[in-house]
Amino acid sequence: MPIFSALGLAAALTAAPVAAPDTLEQRIAACLACHSVKERGDAYFPRIAGKPAGYLYNQLRHFRDGHRHYPMMTYMAGNLSDAYLREIADYFSSQHPPYPPPPPGSGASATAAQVARGETLVRQGDPSKKIPACVACHGTALSGVEPSIPGLLGLPSDYINAQFGNWKSQSRRASAPDCMADIAGRLSDSDVAAISAWLGRQTPDAAARPAASIALPLPIACGSYPAAAQGGAK
Ligand code: HEC
Ligand code: HEC
Numbered sequence: 001m002p003i004f005s006a007l008g009l010a011a012a013l014t015a016a017p018v019a020a021p022d023t024l025e026q027r028i029a030a031c032l033a034c035h036s037v038k039e040r041g042d043a044y045f046p047r048i049a050g051k052p053a054g055y056l057y058n059q060l061r062h063f064r065d066g067h068r069h070y071p072m073m074t075y076m077a078g079n080l081s082d083a084y085l086r087e088i089a090d091y092f093s094s095q096h097p098p099y100p101p102p103p104p105g106s107g108a109s110a111t112a113a114q115v116a117r118g119e120t121l122v123r124q125g126d127p128s129k130k131i132p133a134c135v136a137c138h139g140t141a142l143s144g145v146e147p148s149i150p151g152l153l154g155l156p157s158d159y160i161n162a163q164f165g166n167w168k169s170q171s172r173r174a175s176a177p178d179c180m181a182d183i184a185g186r187l188s189d190s191d192v193a194a195i196s197a198w199l200g201r202q203t204p205d206a207a208a209r210p211a212a213s214i215a216l217p218l219p220i221a222c223g224s225y226p227a228a229a230q231g232g233a234k
Contacts, residue, residue, distance in 0.1 A: 052144055052146050055150045058175075068171070121187075121194065136214075177221050180222075
């Protein structure tokens, strides 16, 4: 797979996406206009590089098929075949650029107590509210799990907050049972803010890769994790 470098990025930045690009190289260059580490002055664009390919593929299908909503992403994935989306997902999954420092975002103003609450929720959950530890599925290093659970580091706080809002309003959906929608329903807005403030402060290890597997059963079943790996009580 060739490396699409600065040349492609420059082309993407000068050519506004008025017409849909029609080669893989052009499409990837267009993606980098928003998803490149160089563009991370913005506090909202999620990092896609290095995430498990199955996860990226699911998200591209979800934008295309109306299970996630963001006009530019719907446009980018619209009308592309599953095979083409898979190819794009494989490309970004294999990329491991360095992480920029965490962007300033809404999490920057969190108090020390809120940040500590966020860390507790991520590492231990809150059994009194039936909130499982995030690490139970996203991995102890939070670098995700193959093939379809994403890493949580390197994501802007504002992006994380927005995703929990989307699960609560059902404008982001995954295959049933939709474990993240269940978890979002158990988290208060202040707990979400605490989690995103803590996650947004971590400096990820560029050498980290998604784990090959995770201890089973998962605390809640997830339709987007393969059937053989299902299980778990509520
Ligand atoms: C104009 C900016 C822009 C462009 C161009 C763009 N994206 Fe996105 N992308 C976004 C934003 C913003 C989001 C988060 C949307 C949301 O809130 O759900 C996103 C989300 C995603 C996600 C889900 C990320 C996650 O962690 O769940 C994937 C995968 C993705 N984009 C891939 C692509 C690919 C592949 C291309 C090129 C074909 C592309 N994007 C082009 C802005 C863009
Ligand atoms: C039972 C397993 C499980 C647990 C526990 C869990 N997650 Fe997830 N999470 C998933 C799966 C599976 C996905 C992928 C969903 C999809 O395909 O849209 C996901 C996706 C996400 C995403 C989307 C990332 C992106 O790039 O858009 C965020 C953010 C997230 N989880 C945060 C959390 C937090 C915070 C916690 C702890 C409070 C948590 N998760 C606990 C399984 C889990």
